[in-house]
Amino acid sequence: MKYPFLIIGSGLSGLAAAIRISNYCPDVLLLDQHSRIGGLNSYYYRNNRLLETGLHAITNYAPKKQKHAPINKLFRQLKIKRDEFSFKEQIGSQIHFGSDQILNFNNDVNLLISEVERLFPDCHDDFCSLLKKIEVHNPFQNTTGLSARKYLEEMISDKRLIEMLLCPLCYYGSSVENDMELNQFVIMFRSIFLEGMFRPEGTIRDFLQVLKQRFVDQGGTLRLKSKVSRILVKNNTAYGVELDSGEIIEADNILSTAGYEETLALTGRDLKTRIGKRLAFIESIFLVDDSIKNNLTTSKTIIFYNSGELFNYQQSAEIVDYRSGVICFPQNFQDIGISDPLEIRLTHLANYDLWQKLSSTPEEYRRVKLQCSARSAETAEKIIGIFSDNIVYQDTFTPVTIQRYTLKHEGAIYGSPRKIADGDIGFTNLFLAGTDQGFLGIIGSMLSGVSIANQHFLTKI
Amino acid sequence: MTRDEIKDLVLEIIEDIDEDADFDALDPAEPLRDQLDLDSMDFLDIVMELRKRHQLQIPEEDYPQLATLNSCVDYLEPLLKDA
Numbered sequence: 362m363k364y365p366f367l368i369i370g371s372g373l374s375g376l377a378a379a380i381r382i383s384n385y386c387p388d389v390l391l392l393d394q395h396s397r398i399g400g401l402n403s404y405y406y407r408n409n410r411l412l413e414t415g416l417h418a419i420t421n422y423a424p425k426k427q428k429h430a431p432i433n434k435l436f437r438q439l440k441i442k443r444d445e446f447s448f449k450e451q452i453g454s455q456i457h458f459g460s461d462q463i464l465n466f467n468n469d470v471n472l473l474i475s476e477v478e479r480l481f482p483d484c485h486d487d488f489c490s491l492l493k494k495i496e497v498h499n500p501f502q503n504t505t506g507l508s509a510r511k512y513l514e515e516m517i518s519d520k521r522l523i524e525m526l527l528c529p530l531c532y533y534g535s536s537v538e539n540d541m542e543l544n545q546f547v548i549m550f551r552s553i554f555l556e557g558m559f560r561p562e563g564t565i566r567d568f569l570q571v572l573k574q575r576f577v578d579q580g581g582t583l584r585l586k587s588k589v590s591r592i593l594v595k596n597n598t599a600y601g602v603e604l605d606s607g608e609i610i611e612a613d614n615i616l617s618t619a620g621y622e623e624t625l626a627l628t629g630r631d632l633k634t635r636i637g638k639r640l641a642f643i644e645s646i647f648l649v650d651d652s653i654k655n656n657l658t659t660s661k662t663i664i665f666y667n668s669g670e671l672f673n674y675q676q677s678a679e680i681v682d683y684r685s686g687v688i689c690f691p692q693n694f695q696d697i698g699i700s701d702p703l704e705i706r707l708t709h710l711a712n713y714d715l716w717q718k719l720s721s722t723p724e725e726y727r728r729v730k731l732q733c734s735a736r737s738a739e740t741a742e743k744i745i746g747i748f749s750d751n752i753v754y755q756d757t758f759t760p761v762t763i764q765r766y767t768l769k770h771e772g773a774i775y776g777s778p779r780k781i782a783d784g785d786i787g788f789t790n791l792f793l794a795g796t797d798q799g800f801l802g803i804i805g806s807m808l809s810g811v812s813i814a815n816q817h818f819l820t821k822i
Numbered sequence: 823m824t825r826d827e828i829k830d831l832v833l834e835i836i837e838d839i840d841e842d843a844d845f846d847a848l849d850p851a852e853p854l855r856d857q858l859d860l861d862s863m864d865f866l867d868i869v870m871e872l873r874k875r876h877q878l879q880i881p882e883e884d885y886p887q888l889a890t891l892n893s894c895v896d897y898l899e900p901l902l903k904d905a
């Protein structure tokens with residue numbers, strides 16, 4: 362059978378595009394190399410417990426009545442009722458800098474405004490004018506490549522405030538070293554500081570299940586463990602894919618969510634030059650028995666921290682860069698039943714090459730992984746209190762793990778520093794969505810799938 | 823389809839897109855977009871839904887003709903006369 366639409370990747374962007382297209386044309390084939398859907402945002406089981414791979418908090422929280430908020434637009438486009446989920450807002454988050462500066466924020470921007478005034482009294486007016494500018498900035502215009510840092514420096518006189526604002530935004534969505542692309546910055550600023558963070562009740566599995574069901578109910582076909590090894594092209598037109606089993610599947614239109622360089626490589630058109638450095642991360646999950654609740658000095662949802670004078674968001678020179686990181690407490694959302702054991706997740710920048718080298722000696726790789734997660738816990742304990750003695754289970758994923766499960770080059774969660782906003786990578790019927798289209802995170806990648814489907818595929822039905 | 827049936831069809835499609843759409847005060851001669859707070863993504867859905875239900879191919883240059891409820895009916899009437 363020749364499919365009118367074939368989608369590579371059942372991550373959130375691929376799933377969203379698949380739902381969108383199959384609503385109007387059921388003959389959509391969705392392929393993934395992994396045995397589970399979800400891509401970066403999936404789950405696995407250890408000790409009879411489901412662990413999520415990539416969910417700290419979902420950004421873009423907005424009440425249902427705000428019709429034009431990105432999240433409500435998204436659900437409308439997918440024809441999924443928001444009421445199918447119960448959304449739990451964050452309790453509150455923090456940005457820690459140096460040894461003494463703590464900036465609180467939550468889903469009400471007024472807290473952030475008053476916190477900026479408390480810590481940076483001279484910058485209150487600067488910050489208010491920044492908010493006004495962000496409100497009117499259209500991030501979907503075609504001026505890409507501008508620096509968010511420069512934009513901030515023109516408006517805000519205190520460097521420390523600039524760094525503190527950039528820290529969470531970079532960690533949750535920059536593929537560029539020590540900066541963000543301006544439009545991306547505006548999108549992330551709105552989605553984290555103006556809208557806010559939440560998580561669905563239940564696990565990411567439940568969330569993915571709703572998406573998958575929608576796609577299957579509409580007549581779409583999902584095939585897992587189907588790795589695309591080649592996209593077959595003639596001139597500038599793709600006519601199908603070859604799986605690593607050798608099977609050939611023909612298609613009229615192909616959407617790839619596999620990344621820009623990754624997709625080009627599948628077509629046989631490798632880029633001659635590398636596009637800048639990719640950022641890799643390491644994440645450790647700790648399950649701790651809940652007797653330590655009293656030791657923990659915080660009930661916050663997420664803490665972004667930076668211990669140095671400057672915030673270094675760049676490819677790590679060491680195997681892990683402990684100087685900054687993210688501490689996440691998945692149970693610290695409003696009205697989420699306390700789980701036992703408790704979960705603590707720690708993220709840092711890491712060096713892909715060093716992990717890659719290590720992985721050729723599995724024993725050494727495992728040993729260093731344990732060492733790094735212990736060091737990571739130690740770093741976090743300075744901020745949240747001691748928990749190491751109460752760990753009942755722990756696991757760590759390195760850039761190599763992420764590459765293995767998602768095929769992202771160098772395990773770079775946010776992909777290439779170069780983004781292709783219109784999804785056009787030089788073919789008549791093969792387009793790009795997801796991470797390297799440029800919208801990042803869970804809601805971002807789903808909106809990416811939807812908007813590329815609208816732009817390039819629905820017109821062909 | 824009669825003009826009234828077409829009107830109902832359009833409203834039904836809009837209701838599918840936005841279950842909270844309020845038609846009580848809808849002026850059929852005024853733009854739907856402003857009155858019902860629809861955006862371009864929603865408009866695309868109206869077009870796609872017409873394609874799905876009645877195999878209508880509406881070219882992009884004709885989208886402006888779907889601006890008001892009356893103009894929708896005018897535009898769709900000849901296309902749906904046998905439906």
Ligand SMILES: Cc1cc2nc3c(=O)[nH]c(=O)nc-3n(C[C@H](O)[C@H](O)[C@H](O)COP(=O)(O)OP(=O)(O)OC[C@H]3O[C@@H](n4cnc5c(N)ncnc54)[C@H](O)[C@@H]3O)c2cc1C
Nearest residue numbers: 370372373374394400401415417418589795796802803806
């Ligand atoms: C540790 C971690 C924490 C995160 N925390 C958050 C968070 O708290 N909030 C948030 O909003 N976002 C978070 N993210 C980011 C978010 O998960 C991603 O931005 C989003 O899921 C990207 O979706 P995507 O569809 O673009 O890419 P992916 O999820 O990478 O999807 C691509 C899919 O394509 C498949 N694929 C690739 N190549 C092939 C091939 N050749 N053949 C077949 N299939 C192929 C892959 O298996 C994968 O399933 C986190 C990510 C990680 C890793």
